[in-house]
Amino acid sequence: MTNARTGAGLASTATRAILRRLPLAATLIGLGLAVWLVATNDTTAIGAAFARIGPLGLAAIVLVRMVILLLCGLGWACLLDRIAAVPQAAFVILRFVREGINTLLPVASVGGDIVGGRLLTFWGAAGTFAAASILVDLLIQSGALVAFAVVGVVLLHQVPGEEATLLAQWASNALMAMTIVLAAFFAFQRAGALRRLTNLVGDLGRRFTRDGGGADTETKPGAPAQAGDVQDALDRVWAAGRRRPLLWSTVLHVAAWFLGAVEIWIALVCLGVEGAGLADAIVIEALTQAIKAMAFPVPSGLGIQEGGFVLVGGLFGLDAGTALALSLVKRVPDVVLGLPALMVWQSLEARRGTVI
Template sequence: MGIGRHALRYLPVLGTVLGLGLAIWLVATHDLAAVADAFGRIGLAGLAGIVLMRIVVLTLCGIAWERVLHRLSATTEAGAFLILRFVRDGINVLLPVASVGGDVVGGRLLTFWGVPGSLAAASILVDMLIQVATQALFVLIGVVLLMQMESDSAASLAAWALRALGVTAALLAAFFVFQRSPLIRGVERRIAELGRRFLRDEAEVSPGTAPATAPSDAGVHGALDAVWAPGRWPMLAQGFALHLLAWMLGAVEIWIALTCIGVEGVGLTEVIVIEALSQAIKSAAFPVPSGLGVQEGGFVLVGGLFGIDPGTAIALSLAKRVPDVVLGLPSLLLWQTLEARRATVMPPRG
């Protein structure tokens, strides 16, 4: 059992090594000059546009996360969700955490704003469910558009995507049932323990504040019941719509890059298909942090359906990674700043 846990700890690192190797192989086996030329044609203005679009996307995701807990916690600040959404993304795209570590950290950091640990954990679980559900819907839209093409390659890729969506739908249903069932009480003890620890620290720093932020007796299960209450479905629907819009705007990043490169004959339908299918391929390889190599391969595969040469496709993928670094590095620094600030206000134990 201990050996299994030890091996799982290094799975993201192994995924990073394999993904990086795949990315290097893809670049090395294609025309490096063509990749550099296409990337250079995007220019600083194009890259700045892509970064700005990513800021809009993450801001929408932050607002969607806030909708999950809107009015459920008196100490919830909308700004906290926006800040921590960037931190979540920065951790997921730049650290070997298999694309979910940032979400766990985000829920933990949310308690720094006085949100009870049970509600913070519930918000992450529900937000992740909504995010994956909207991604599946976005991929379905891309598949429907792809099926309009009359080619064997398009048909094969659409068939694979539909099978993947079938598996995703089953997993989403299971995840939803898990959240709504008493089974979650088995895992909530670990999560609630984290929340209680932070609340205990807060009480030591500011006596008298604990009752206002203490988690309910029902724990994470009760918090999930509160989030999924029928009267809150309009709020959750807003979060769903915002996440779906965010996925759609991801296609705008591709449109900006292709326009700057000078690729013709690729319109709105094509960029939606490219974004949707490349996201599906990247998600299928979730153990590989940030889809290293997998994203590049996906762009080469899907871009080829629309006559985009491999060099341009790889350059397009690299352009999509620029916001990962430009926004991710400051987000990691912000994370460490929040941790350090928390440590300074916590009294030494002993």
């Protein structure tokens, strides 16, 4: 039994080591793809297209992104309305922090969300409700993206050409798969799966202890009940009497995704792309965001976003250089807003006395 425990411990250590290295490996792969896309195209043309957008265009895009994150923060706040006495400003600030971590640090695209949930407890929110709010917020945000992408696919069907038809079919299949995954995620939250999983793990742990000849000790107070407590918090957030806050959260997230298309439209107008309309911007934004979401293990969608812009932009007559410039433009708010957000995060940690 000792050998079994040792083997299980080594396997667990190896698994943790692999999981720790996955984000870095994904970052390097994505960065390599992005560099390859830029290097195999005319860098002069990319720079010229980026320069045509100009400081005013970039400032407008950054301003739109600020509004987007404001709406997302308010949508998150709706989930704990009348549950936790946390000011809306805290949700907005932490939404910027979540985005900054997800876009600028080599973590999977949910790393910032985990940190954001923990930071929410600094305002007095219970850890269970903070975790529950993050789980529900991610589900609603992803569901809103699917709804937004469906609009993009419908508009894509109006674009002539065999390539557009093939891309629309592929996107439809991908959205169907995403819908199934989200439905499973919703069922996981609503079916008491966390509580059952906790009980199962606790039973297995106690049985393993008995089989190993050790004392049949009780689990540490709070340890086995934590996931069950989160399940209770999830049930509270999803309660039937809270349909209005959930609806408002959904509306705000949907509005945020559509505002993302405004960023593209501003860039297209500044680039002088003839006939560029809001419908075109919606298609480009919806499909590139869907592609990026499906590659969520790659931090900030490095390389994935760039490839998506080249693929989708070509349907609207955008050359590769212009499409890559669009992708670079979308990353400007990531840096301009992300760096201050990371500083806010470190400030919050320092005031809390936590060593990063």
